Amino acid sequence: MSFNATPFAERRARLIASMQQAGGGVAIIPTAPEVMRNRDADYPYRHDSYFYYLSGFTEPEAVLVLIAGRESRSILFCRDKNLEREIWDGYRFGPQAAQQQFAFDAAHPIDELDKSMPALLADAPAVYYALGHDDKRDAQLQRWMQGVRALSRSGVAAPGSVVDVSVLVDEMRLFKDAFEIDLMKRAGVISAEAHCRAMRLSRPGLREYHLEAELLHEFRRNGSQYPAYGSIVATGANSCVLHYRAADAELKDGDLVLIDAGCELDGYAADITRTFPANGRFTGPQRELYDIVLAAQAAAVAETAPGKRFMDGHDAAVRVLAQGMLDTGLLDKRKVGSLEDVIEKGDYRQFYMHRTGHWLGMDVHDVGDYRDPPAADGSKPWRTLQPGMVLTVEPGIYVRPGEGVPEKYWNIGIRIEDDAHVTPTGCELLTTGVPSKADDIEALMRQA
Structure with missing residues (x-):
């Protein structure tokens, strides 16, 4: 059965519209991490529900970024194609195929996330993110914000507030x-x-x-x-x-x-x-x-x-x-x-x-x-x-x-x-x- 990307794209559009109504900003929704069960064996992987609700994407190591501004965009960061790893772990979409299959405006390798996020957050009124769920992700967001603040002398402003994106998505999911x-x-x-x-x-x-x-x-x-x-x-x-x-x-x-x-x-x-x-x-x-x-x-x-x-x-x-x-x-x-x-x-x-x-x-x-x-x-x-x-x-x-x-x-x-x-x-x-x-x-x- 072929994948239907339309419901997921419509949800992203609804969330972006809610963000624009509140003044705009950037939403960051990561999927769940893989968890080790014991030596060299992971628990069966299950995606994060918020991430899947908005993306339809089930691979690990992925982050969805939604831009609500003059030009709204949906961007996926995911694992790059790697034919050698596919021999061991199975098929990977990679950014190009993921963008087409799941109807994102853009997709990039997950390795580019740290480099890309300060620029995406620059001059955004707010960042929409669920703090307190993952210490590593929270620390990562802090680094990105520090990177934007380091550009303040060049006229770039960091987001002025952090809004819990899950509050908006919870009402949608209900x-x-x-x-x-x-x-x-x-x-x-x-x-x-x-x-x-x-x-x-x-x-x-x-x-x-x-x-x-x-x-x-x-x-x-x-x-x-x-x-x-x-x-x-x-x-x-x-x-x-x-x-x-x-x-x-x-x-x-x-x-x-x-x-x-x-x-x-x-x-x-x-x-x-x-x-x-x-x-x-x-x-x-x-x-x-x-x-x-x-x-x-x-x-x-x-x-x-x-x-x-x-x-x-x-x-x-x-x-x-x-x-x-x-x-x-x-x-x-x-x-x-x-x-x-x-x-x-x-x-x-x-x-x-x-x-x-x-x-x-x-x-x-x-x-x-x-x-x-x-x-x-x-x-x-x-x-x-x-x-x-x-x-x-x-x-x-x-x-x-x-x-x-x-x-x-x-x-x-x-x-x-x-x-x-x-x-x-x-x-x-x-x-x-x-x-x-x-x-x-x-x-x-x-x-x-």
Whole structure:
């Protein structure tokens, strides 16, 4: 499939327009460095999300420079062609091919960056750069600025301010266009198929890493480049550990398995959680709590629509979960009081301690402000949902053994998570390819 440079060029143009509106300047966006894993072996390389969002370029050792002035330009600095290194490391675009393929106005070898930047920064009103993320890059910028200041006697001025470019790009990234939504839908389909595969193949006696391997198999078989994050495959008591990683615990008859996993496709993440019985059949107590979590998710999805606040879905889920905790005896009504008391005092947090969602996009916990700009009274209300936003909806219940906790619920951890795209009329779930109703899960698992 041929590369489409148009969305990336349009994003660069939008960022340049924002910079011009603020008075102009020079934006510097480097990609991520390669990281050594151990002797003579790197971690698998993954580009920086900000850099990729604006460039589409995936090679390491690259910097994007955007000029917002009388004449606006986009310039890529990248590795030069080197046929000998290509024998060892693979194909390199080189500046000439990169300029053509990715629609930059100019491209130069990365070795020329230090020499070129003082001239590009000269007389720029501001430099747009994310300070504090990389000490080496920060020091490099300081050298470039010193180089410009050294020319002050010749009438050249250094940028008068440093503006955090990520603030501008974060707001752009929060709203997904049709190109991005299409990629996220495809990532959701692949991830859903992986979850279905794990459910079908689950049985007592397997280990958590066996199911992790099935997830990875389905991700790569369908063209995903990486997992979007470290897959959580947790059985039994491990399902009550929120950030558990797939390890070697054995799936036992009568236990639940919680899988939180999603693939990354062409830079975009999916994020799905499902909980299912290792043997294919929910027990009575498991089914009780599962149906409560499923109802909480439905309540949160109903509150995910334009004009709603980011936290409206969370608040709706909490009401359902808290009522379920009272109904099942997880919370003793005689001690905690009414539903309103439980919510006001936060007693539900014993069994539900995280928020119901987060932004999703190029990063699994994607960028974007969770609050609107300050109101007239100085308050900062939760963000108003608008079309184009994508967020997860993921309520849960996690029951650890404890005094006063009914023993039949001990070590039951349940989370159900889907990815919601806010549309003009409501929201569209991107991850419905894997069942979430208990009956449907059992039916799928019988197919094995």
